[in-house]
Amino acid sequence: xxxxxxxxxxxxxxMAGLTPSKAAEADLRASIGKFATAxxxxxTEAVVRELAASGDPAVERPLSALTDGNLYIRKADxxxxxxxxxxxxxxxxxxxxxxxxxxxxxxxLTKIKVNNGLxxxxxxxxxxxxxxxxxxxxxxxxxxxxxxxxxxxxxEPLDAAIAAEIDPSVKAxxxxxxxxxxxxxxxxxxxxxxxxxVVAARGDRDALSLLTSVEANARGAVKEAATAAIGKxxxxxxxxxxxxxxxxxxxxxxVLLLAAxxxxxxxxxxxxxxxxxxEMVMLGAYTTFVxxxxxxxxxxxxxxxxxxxxxxxxxxxxGLVGLAIERGIIxxxxxxxxxxxxxxxxxxxxxxxxxxxxxxxxNQEVGNPSWMSGSFDVGQLAITWNxxxxxxxxxxxxxxxxxxxxxxxxxxxxxxxxxxxxxxASMGIRTxxxxxxxxxxxxGIAGIAGVALSQIDNVSPNLGRGYIIDSFMVVVxxxxxxxxxxxxxxxxxxxxxxxxxxxAGAVLGKIVVLVLIIxxxxxxxxxxxxxxxxxxxx
Amino acid sequence: xxxxxxxxxxxxxxxxxxxxxxxxxxxxxxxxTIKVGILHSLSGxxxxxxxTLKDVMLMLIDEQNAKGGLLGKKLEAVVVDPASNWxxxxxxxxxxxxxxxxxxxxxxxxxxxxxxxxxxxxxLDNILFYPVQYEGEESERNVFYxxxxxxxxxxxxxxxxxxxxxxxxxxxVLEGTDYVYPRTTNKILEAYLKSKGVPAEDIxxxxxxxxxxxxxxxxxxxxxxxxxxxxxAVVSTVNGDANVxxxxxxxxxxxxxEDIPVMxxxxxxxxxxxxxxxxxxxxxxxWNYFESIDTPANKKFxxxxxxxxxxxxxxxNDPMEAHYIGFNMWVKAVEKAGTTDPDKVIDAMVGVSVPNxxxxxxxxxxxxxxxxxxxxGEIQADGxxxxxxxxxxxxxxxxxxxxxxxxKDLISDWRAPLSCGNFxxxxxxxxxxxxx
Numbered sequence: 001x002x003x004x005x006x007x008x009x010x011x012x013x014x015m016a017g018l019t020p021s022k023a024a025e026a027d028l029r030a031s032i033g034k035f036a037t038a039x040x041x042x043x044t045e046a047v048v049r050e051l052a053a054s055g056d057p058a059v060e061r062p063l064s065a066l067t068d069g070n071l072y073i074r075k076a077d078x079x080x081x082x083x084x085x086x087x088x089x090x091x092x093x094x095x096x097x098x099x100x101x102x103x104x105x106x107x108x109l110t111k112i113k114v115n116n117g118l119x120x121x122x123x124x125x126x127x128x129x130x131x132x133x134x135x136x137x138x139x140x141x142x143x144x145x146x147x148x149x150x151x152x153x154x155x156e157p158l159d160a161a162i163a164a165e166i167d168p169s170v171k172a173x174x175x176x177x178x179x180x181x182x183x184x185x186x187x188x189x190x191x192x193x194x195x196x197x198v199v200a201a202r203g204d205r206d207a208l209s210l211l212t213s214v215e216a217n218a219r220g221a222v223k224e225a226a227t228a229a230i231g232k233x234x235x236x237x238x239x240x241x242x243x244x245x246x247x248x249x250x251x252x253x254x255v256l257l258l259a260a261x262x263x264x265x266x267x268x269x270x271x272x273x274x275x276x277x278x279e280m281v282m283l284g285a286y287t288t289f290v291x292x293x294x295x296x297x298x299x300x301x302x303x304x305x306x307x308x309x310x311x312x313x314x315x316x317x318x319g320l321v322g323l324a325i326e327r328g329i330i331x332x333x334x335x336x337x338x339x340x341x342x343x344x345x346x347x348x349x350x351x352x353x354x355x356x357x358x359x360x361x362x363n364q365e366v367g368n369p370s371w372m373s374g375s376f377d378v379g380q381l382a383i384t385w386n387x388x389x390x391x392x393x394x395x396x397x398x399x400x401x402x403x404x405x406x407x408x409x410x411x412x413x414x415x416x417x418x419x420x421x422x423x424x425a426s427m428g429i430r431t432x433x434x435x436x437x438x439x440x441x442x443x444g445i446a447g448i449a450g451v452a453l454s455q456i457d458n459v460s461p462n463l464g465r466g467y468i469i470d471s472f473m474v475v476v477x478x479x480x481x482x483x484x485x486x487x488x489x490x491x492x493x494x495x496x497x498x499x500x501x502x503x504a505g506a507v508l509g510k511i512v513v514l515v516l517i518i519x520x521x522x523x524x525x526x527x528x529x530x531x532x533x534x535x536x537x538x
Numbered sequence: 539x540x541x542x543x544x545x546x547x548x549x550x551x552x553x554x555x556x557x558x559x560x561x562x563x564x565x566x567x568x569x570x571t572i573k574v575g576i577l578h579s580l581s582g583x584x585x586x587x588x589x590t591l592k593d594v595m596l597m598l599i600d601e602q603n604a605k606g607g608l609l610g611k612k613l614e615a616v617v618v619d620p621a622s623n624w625x626x627x628x629x630x631x632x633x634x635x636x637x638x639x640x641x642x643x644x645x646x647x648x649x650x651x652x653x654x655x656x657x658x659x660x661x662l663d664n665i666l667f668y669p670v671q672y673e674g675e676e677s678e679r680n681v682f683y684x685x686x687x688x689x690x691x692x693x694x695x696x697x698x699x700x701x702x703x704x705x706x707x708x709x710x711v712l713e714g715t716d717y718v719y720p721r722t723t724n725k726i727l728e729a730y731l732k733s734k735g736v737p738a739e740d741i742x743x744x745x746x747x748x749x750x751x752x753x754x755x756x757x758x759x760x761x762x763x764x765x766x767x768x769x770x771a772v773v774s775t776v777n778g779d780a781n782v783x784x785x786x787x788x789x790x791x792x793x794x795x796e797d798i799p800v801m802x803x804x805x806x807x808x809x810x811x812x813x814x815x816x817x818x819x820x821x822x823x824x825w826n827y828f829e830s831i832d833t834p835a836n837k838k839f840x841x842x843x844x845x846x847x848x849x850x851x852x853x854x855n856d857p858m859e860a861h862y863i864g865f866n867m868w869v870k871a872v873e874k875a876g877t878t879d880p881d882k883v884i885d886a887m888v889g890v891s892v893p894n895x896x897x898x899x900x901x902x903x904x905x906x907x908x909x910x911x912x913x914x915g916e917i918q919a920d921g922x923x924x925x926x927x928x929x930x931x932x933x934x935x936x937x938x939x940x941x942x943x944x945x946k947d948l949i950s951d952w953r954a955p956l957s958c959g960n961f962x963x964x965x966x967x968x969x970x971x972x973x974x
Contacts, residue, residue: 213767363812
């Protein structure tokens with residue numbers, strides 16, 4: 001009997017530890033029920049504040065559901081549920097326990113509306129509630145929110161959290177958040193001065209933003225300390241800004257390189273003015289779209305691999321179209337640059353309209369795989385993953401192409417035909433086929449550039465238009481017929497552009513770059529790395 | 539080479555014209571129909587937005603014919619393709635009016651295309667319905683503006699951001715594409731913000747070229763501007779294709795709507811269709827219509843649209859509603875006048891009132907602009923907007939902005955006896971800075 005009772009007591013105790021006590025739970029349910037009668041954002045906000053004031057971690061579930069727009073009211077009985085979409089109906093979960101409660105059609109439910117103000121209030125509320133969460137990344141997020149929304153009331157829970165924290169990186173953030181809260185509290189001057197040095201040590205834009213508002217409201221020694229700290233942060237940030245411009249320039253350069261590298265073959269090596277080059281890029285992007293569509297409908301698990309799968313397909317699609325263009329049109333026009341220009345311009349219009357007819361004129365959605373989303377920080381520099389991968393990819397494509405041109409038999413034949421067509425023919429090289437394959441290679445590379453560009457630009461029939469001018473600019477600037485010239489040309493144009501942009505603005509910056517290129521071409525008509533020798537005159 | 543290049547452009551444009559002529563020649567001429575011209579680009583850069591408007595016009599005309607046509611006659615659509623080429627808009631407009639003898643034209647998207655056709659419409663005396671939000675500073679006898687004027691979109695949007703609900707914004711970034719609509723709108727907004735006591739150092743204006751795709755510097759400048767300890771918002775008049783890379787960069791650099799909201803005037807459901815809107819939830823747009831508006835009229839319109847276009851994924855948007863309103867107004871005015879003669883229809887148009895899709899009525903005012911509700915919506919994860927604020931009543935389009943020194947004294951009233959698009963109330967004369 002005693003044993004039974006002891007077990008019963010233990011069970012009760014563990015249950016009390018896991019779920020809120022009955023009375024508290026009833027209170028919470030009553031508060032959550034008020035969502036059903038709240039009209040307007042301010043009324044909903046009052047309910048959120050009431051829930052947050054309970055300090056009960058259990059309110060996290062309904063509040064996060066509310067931010068995500070997943071909190072519903074059942075019209076029949078005004079009950080509040082967390083909804084989970086499953087097909088056409090919505091699965092209703094209990095807002096506190098998260099257990100499956102019912103199912104309902106969309107029409108029988110009202111979604112509780114949220115706006116930015118409400119999301120902010122919830123985020124702040126969740127910040128204090130999740131300070132003791134088990135997951136370190138959740139605690140980290142809580143510390144970041146609390147730093148951005150300092151409040152004197154936060155000091156006490158933060159003190160407790162700092163004492164209990166074991167992860168040093170989270171602890172440091174907690175201390176910064178505490179310092180931020182001290183700055184807006186009415187603590188004595190000495191505490192505030194210490195807090196300023198903690199915040200100043202952080203040294204980023206959020207710290208700057210906080211100190212600027214402190215400086216505006218403070219007096220005496222605190223104001224002086226804040227001013228000094230702001231000056232110091234600004235000085236460091238100026239250095240990082242320069243680094244940021246270089247990174248942005250390199251990143252723009254990699255995009256230019258990708259767009260231009262196929263053209264460096266068709267125009268640079270073969271001398272064909274291919275106005276349909278941009279459309280090859282577009283075809284690559286559309287191939288990515290089709291691949292993702294198939295993956296979305298048939299193999300959702302493979303989504304992160306969609307780009308890898310799209311690469312060879314895009315190369316094939318664009319390469320085959322390029323082959324068809326060369327065999328069908330361009331081979332009759334070698335040595336007649338003007339006619340080639342006109343014919344390929346026509347081809348570009350045909351391809352654009354064809355894509356418009358098949359896929360429609362509107363943008364198509366190409367998703368970013370998870371490894372290409374978001375950013376990471378290097379010091380005060382935010383580097384976005386998609387830009388970094390595009391840079392790596394551009395350099396890889398360049399390396400492979402260089403290898404093909406310099407180290408393979410095919411590359412040798414290509415260069416031989418370019419250097420002296422008749423001599424090459426006499427040596428037994430089938431020049432027409434080399435031409436066709438070279439053009440297909442250039443087009444195929446434009447296609448894989450399209451896969452990468454689909455990650456940062458619109459996938460629309462006009463995609464190629466935006467890149468054709470820039471591509472020609474890079475190839476001409478770098479020196480026609482020289483792959484290294486294209487590389488250097490792309491990166492220098494990118495960096496010059498990004499250094500001008502903050503001072504001159506995007507519009508003027510672009511004009512200045514164009515003028516500089518015109519002046520440069522006047523001085524060196526063959527570009528940065530001019531080809532020398534007989535081939536030039538041929 | 540230079541001479542050759544000029545020749546090439548000439549050959550190219552001649553080719554485009556010839557293609558257009560062929561297309562319109564195939565439209566058969568029948569005596570007992572009323573012809574309606576549709577002047578929207580079906581190729582070139584603007585096709586992305588304008589093709590949808592051509593389709594919605596065809597749908598509206600079909601529906602009217604199913605209801606028995608107009609004045610006992612069937613309506614016949616005459617579609618031409620001005621190919622996103624501004625001078626070609628004027629040529630195509632002339633062709634529609636003089637050759638096809640259309641009763642009215644529905645068309646144009648960009649302001650520059652509208653400006654290019656204005657002289658044609660006043661010379662040949664026909665009617666143009668213009669369905670897109672624009673910068674104002676214009677009122678023409680032959681044009682009916684069914685899109686929003688700045689006070690029906692930009693000013694209420696800024697008011698919302700300044701309010702407590704919108705986050706009490708104190709610092710403003712005006713980000714736009716470099717052409718007439720953003721420049722004029724930003725000029726009006728700057729004057730408006732200053733009149734509300736916003737100091738000049740809290741306003742940053744920046745422009746980017748058409749189709750701009752590398753937003754890294756701009757987004758980091760916005761982040762930098764936003765870290766001055768005051769609530770900051772971006773008001774974006776970025777146009778068309780440039781929006782997708784802009785929003786992608788915002789998402790990647792972690793600019794959250796709760797911290798720095800972006801209020802857009804040119805981003806609708808169509809633009810969002812090409813985007814993963816997950817990271818963009820909460821960014822805003824100001825329009826007079828959202829697809830998510832829950833009214834019976836809107837539900838029917840969306841169903842009809844999906845049936846007509848045979849694709850239930852296609853979205854509806856604000857300019858489509860503007861054509862819906864404009865077309866119904868024109869039908870009503872023609873019935874009222876008993877003829878399709880443009881002069882009589884223009885006179886009959888003023889005061890015509892038709893239901894809009896957001897549950898109210900829109901009325902044509904004497905200044906040839908219409909009354910509309912103004913809605914502020916937040917982007918949702920499913921690519922739709924959810925209205926978070928709506929003006930209490932209808933807002934009347936104000937063509938001459940009260941916040942620009944050049945136009946604050948001007949009004950327009952196309953009813954007799956005034957019949958003037960730029961009447962100066964200070965001098966009591968018709969004229970002044972009207973022709974823009």
